[in-house]
Amino acid sequence: MATRSLSRPAGNGPSMWLWLGIALAVVLLDQFAKVLIVRGFAIGENRTVTSFFDVVRLENTGMAWSLLANAGGWQRWFFIVLALAASGFMIYLLARNRAQKLFSFALAMVMGGAVGNVLDRITRGAVVDFISLHWHSAYTFPAFNLADSAITLGAICIVVDELRRVRKG
Template identity: 30%
Template sequence: MRTVFWVAVIIFLSDQATKYYVVHMLSLDRVLAINVWDPYFNLRMAWNYGINFGLLSLDSAEQREMMRWVLIGVALTIAAAVLWWIYREPGSLWHRIAAGFLVGGALGNVVDRVLYGAVADFINMSCCGVQNPYAFNIADIAVFIGAFGLVVLPHNEKAA
């Protein structure tokens, strides 16, 4: 569990530090766009009230507020379930690292929802003439890597 904890802490702090820097120090919440290495890597402010790609972003303020707390509850439940699973069946080192990625990322986005009412997304990447309209953050990447790792990586040390 120590591995899961430390990976989660590193992911969580990395996510929150980058969000603080980009939103508050670079004032992306006001300037809305900063070209860093156009079109490959740019900063585009996007407040995500839903889940991936803005799915479940509702229109009215009342609906958004309700969905905010539902999504906080879902994220905390998933993080707790993953922690319980890894506690009961620790699995391989890679599995524990993947669990730490998922938990750290989920908690990073929970903090955003509590503080801002939405998740602060800002990384935008495009390539090869295709303009990507979506933005994401470190927590989103970590949740994806963690979930992918928990599904794909071997669970026990002998299989690794």
């Protein structure tokens, strides 16, 4: 029984190392940005960049839009385990589907974002958010970070990939 190497692509696709490298780049960029924010801002400090964009340091113990932020602490470990399990599953999917470039890119972005936020939960007990978008004072989108942006981009790419697949079929 032959085993597949991570360094050799299945079929005509790129090496799995490319996709893992993209995920690692997301993690490193996210963590670098968060180090700058943690060193340069007190929690809650806000600096206006444009009329619709502020940099602010917030820490979120919950998930998106601070859901479960006040759940008592169990959520920290739940989200760590969930993200690590999901990342393991994404590695499995990458090993099986790395020839599908858009899908593999999407998985790399989601995995990189998930690991970036897991590192925050492990080291700080909360995710550091710092991007604040708003429209005057009428609407403010919940603060987020580069890891969240990567996860969102990956999710959009998964939807686009699936729509393209369905159209072909």
